[in-house]
Amino acid sequence: MDKQPGVPYQLYYWPGIQGRGEFVRLALEQAGVPYVDVARRRGARGMPAMLASLDGALEPQPSFAPPVLRAGELLIGQTANILLFLGTRHGLAPRAQQGRLWANQLQLTIADIVNEVHDCHHPLSTNLYYEQQKPAARTRAADFTAQRLPKYLDYFEGVLERNRARGNHAVGGRLSYVDLSLFQLVEGLRYAFPNAMARQQDAWPRLLALRDSVAAQPRIAAYLKSARRLSFNEEGIFRHYPELDR
Incomplete structure (x- = not known):
């Protein structure tokens, strides 16, 4: 995985959907820290880099599936695990x-x-x-x-x-x-x-x-109005099929 100087976090998740990655995005947005949503970048530094994050040959502790968060030398997988890390670091979790x-x-x-x-x-x-x-x-x-x-x-x-x-x-x-x-x-x-x-x-x-x-x-409200907030759609986890909502 490539690293970007000056940006503390890189989020590896599928582009075009909220999915499980959205739980991580919300924490990053509320914390007010810069991050890169890697797969949404153009060219080789986008989706190919995201797919490389799933290649076990590249990392000693590969994740089974996204989301994955790069934090310096740390590579953290699983939504709850990522949130525990971010919450502890950025005041979004209890101290004890x-x-x-x-x-x-x-x-x-x-x-x-x-x-x-x-x-x-x-x-x-x-x-x-x-x-x-x-x-x-x-x-x-x-x-x-x-x-x-x-x-x-x-x-x-x-x-x-x-x-x-x-x-x-x-x-x-x-x-x-x-x-x-x-x-x-x-x-x-x-x-x-x-x-x-x-x-x-x-x-x-x-x-x-x-x-x-x-x-x-304030930070969440700004995020929800921004282009960074993807819309729900029928490719993600939360899908609206009228026949399933009787």
């Missing part, structure tokens, strides 16, 4: 070990629901197109929106409720990367399953209020 572990636990739970969202449109195999598994996808999505989605969001609502004395944050008394990730989760679910979310949203007032407060953060 117990709090950092709790934040990581919540982030891993967010990863669980993100995986289940993905499996709504790819329930049989990631090697098949959505169009090749529509009947199974309808069955999976119906169960997800009726059972799994509220189970997860009820849990996160409870996390916020239990922490209410310290403000409307998931962890501690200040904004953390978990809050940023919950924002992205709500945004993604609203895009993918607008009907299901609208029917049930009254059950999650703290979670939706958190979404609004994160969106109002």
Whole structure:
């Protein structure tokens, strides 16, 4: 992987989609640190460099899949792992070990629901197109929106409720990367399953209020209006297929 002087971070993720890389982008944006979204660059320093990041021959500790973050000599894979690193370094995670572990636990739970969202449109195999598994996808999505989605969001609502004395944050008394990730989760679910979310949203007032407060953060608000924020689309994890949102 190439390095760019003066830029502390290089993010390796697929161009054109938010996906799991967006959770990392939000933390970088809120931290206010420069970074390069490598695959979005032109020429050989773009997508070819991103693909090279997946070549195990190039690195002693290769990652299985993006996102991957280059931080100096460090090469960090897995979304939750990257966020734990960035949160600790840039004040987006608790200072105490117990709090950092709790934040990581919540982030891993967010990863669980993100995986289940993905499996709504790819329930049989990631090697098949959505169009090749529509009947199974309808069955999976119906169960997800009726059972799994509220189970997860009820849990996160409870996390916020239990922490209410310290403000409307998931962890501690200040904004953390978990809050940023919950924002992205709500945004993604609203895009993918607008009907299901609208029917049930009254059950999650703290979670939706958190979404609004994160969106109002000056750096996040600027990011959301910028070209750096990619739009949701039907190539990423959060996809809107009307037949899956009855």
